[in-house]
Amino acid sequence: MRAKLALLLSGMVAGLLSGIMGGGGGIVMVPVLVLVLGFDQHRAQGTSLLEWFLRPGWGAWTLKRMGNVETRLLFRMVPGLFLGTFIGASIAHLLDEDS
Numbered sequence: 001m002r003a004k005l006a007l008l009l010s011g012m013v014a015g016l017l018s019g020i021m022g023g024g025g026g027i028v029m030v031p032v033l034v035l036v037l038g039f040d041q042h043r044a045q046g047t048s049l050l051e052w053f054l055r056p057g058w059g060a061w062t063l064k065r066m067g068n069v070e071t072r073l074l075f076r077m078v079p080g081l082f083l084g085t086f087i088g089a090s091i092a093h094l095l096d097e098d099s
Contacts, residue, residue, distance in 0.1 A: 004076055012080035016088040041097035049089070 029051060033044035063069050 008076065008080040012084035012087075016084035042093060045089075045092055 029048040030041075030044045033039040033047055034041060039047065060069060064071070
């Protein structure tokens with residue numbers, strides 16, 4: 001039970017941060033989309049999240065082929081990731097782009 005709760009909470013935190021900041025690629029891609037391509041903040045975050053959705057799938061598939069993925073934990077983490085990402089994206093949409 002303790003491990004399930006830890007996985008749910010860590011998944012939720014990871015999803016929350018991903019939703020707010022546009023994922024790991026957001027550190028690079030969001031500023032590029034805003035400063036170089038002229039996207040508004042919300043559009044840049046959404047675009048970065050879509051890109052993020054595709055990129056880790058390739059990495060996970062590669063690591064799974066090498067036997068480095070613990071698939072039995074997936075279904076324990078996913079509910080927290082979905083919930084955290086939904087909440088994070090909802091909060092990000094409410095934030096003022098100019099602050």
